[in-house]
Amino acid sequence: MKRSYNRSLAALAGYACCAALFVASLLACSEKGDPTPPPAPDQPEQPEKPGQPEEPAPPTGDLYEQRLDLVWPEIPARLAADTELVAVENLVYRTCMGEIGGEEVRNYTICFDRTKRGGWWVAYPLVASYTGKEKRPDKWAYDPEIDEKWQASLVDYSYPAKEYDRGHQIPNADRNCNASIQAQTFYCSNSTPQNNKLNGGEWAQLEGRIRSSWMCADTLYVVTGAVWEDDKTTPDREGNECAVPSHYFKVLLRTRRGNVRRAGDRIGEMDPSQLKAIGFWVANADGQGSFKTWTASVAEIERRTGFEFFPTVPAEVKEQHDKADWGL
Numbered sequence: 001m002k003r004s005y006n007r008s009l010a011a012l013a014g015y016a017c018c019a020a021l022f023v024a025s026l027l028a029c030s031e032k033g034d035p036t037p038p039p040a041p042d043q044p045e046q047p048e049k050p051g052q053p054e055e056p057a058p059p060t061g062d063l064y065e066q067r068l069d070l071v072w073p074e075i076p077a078r079l080a081a082d083t084e085l086v087a088v089e090n091l092v093y094r095t096c097m098g099e100i101g102g103e104e105v106r107n108y109t110i111c112f113d114r115t116k117r118g119g120w121w122v123a124y125p126l127v128a129s130y131t132g133k134e135k136r137p138d139k140w141a142y143d144p145e146i147d148e149k150w151q152a153s154l155v156d157y158s159y160p161a162k163e164y165d166r167g168h169q170i171p172n173a174d175r176n177c178n179a180s181i182q183a184q185t186f187y188c189s190n191s192t193p194q195n196n197k198l199n200g201g202e203w204a205q206l207e208g209r210i211r212s213s214w215m216c217a218d219t220l221y222v223v224t225g226a227v228w229e230d231d232k233t234t235p236d237r238e239g240n241e242c243a244v245p246s247h248y249f250k251v252l253l254r255t256r257r258g259n260v261r262r263a264g265d266r267i268g269e270m271d272p273s274q275l276k277a278i279g280f281w282v283a284n285a286d287g288q289g290s291f292k293t294w295t296a297s298v299a300e301i302e303r304r305t306g307f308e309f310f311p312t313v314p315a316e317v318k319e320q321h322d323k324a325d326w327g328l
Contacts, residue, residue, distance in 0.1 A: 220252060
């Protein structure tokens with residue numbers, strides 16, 4: 001009987017010890033946090049906005065989180081809320097980087113709209129080092145950083161409708177210093193359906209004038225954009241409907257003399273009297289006359305689009321509209 005009693009006590013002690021270890025492990029897990037959190041309560045279903053993509057937009061990138069918009073003066077301010085024309089949840093911001101002379105440089109930044117299959121704006125610096133004599137490739141490709149399903153299918157051919165070209169936002173001739181930099185201008189994300197007579201006519205004349213007369217040693221800052229004020233569309237090569245811009249614009253900023261900045265000078269901190277800015281606004285159609293008649297102030301284009309351009313620059317600079325300053 002004594003042996004049996006002792007065996008029972010030993011067994012009870014063993015059970016107690018195991019139980020204590022089990023409780024201790026539970027407490028330890030509790031201190032570290034529950035590895036399997038309880039399911040969240042059911043959320044009320046949100047009404048779907050018309051014309052929205054099937055899935056949420058990806059993060060808008062680290063451009064604004066890193067405050068690069070304050071360092072790169074050509075970057076428009078990030079939209080904080082929907083405007084009359086733009087729904088912010090459809091926007092994807094993406095910066096293309098490249099290499100010139102062994103140094104990494106920014107090529108351009110695009111504000112791409114997944115429901116338009118095109119960009120609201122493309123912002124970029126322009127100095128002589130970006131230009132050269134690299135042969136135009138005319139070989140298009142999908143932007144590797146934007147899902148192909150949101151881009152127009154234009155890799156092999158242009159839009160089926162004969163009146164539209166694959167209109168570059170940033171011109172390839174602004175980036176023909178080397179093949180890799182230029183190739184990024186042939187991403188489908190950089191294209192919109194542009195009236196072919198406009199694209200090959202006065203729009204091309206304006207782009208050429210920018211390079212030949214207004215590019216400067218201090219850097220010319222350019223934002224080129226498309227505006228959609230109606231619901232007109234045209235199919236791409238796979239039958240996807242692409243929004244047709246109603247208008248295009250360009251806004252430009254530089255120093256007046258073009259050679260006064262020193263290393264470390266920020267254009268937004270310069271005296272307004274040393275700066276000049278101008279804008280151009282044109283309908284996406286043939287018969288728009290000379291580009292010299294398209295001029296507008298940057299502030300006026302801000303009001304028409306809802307975007308804030310050159311946000312570090314004083315407002316009085318963006319109110320300028322003096323053609324003589326630009327030899328027009």
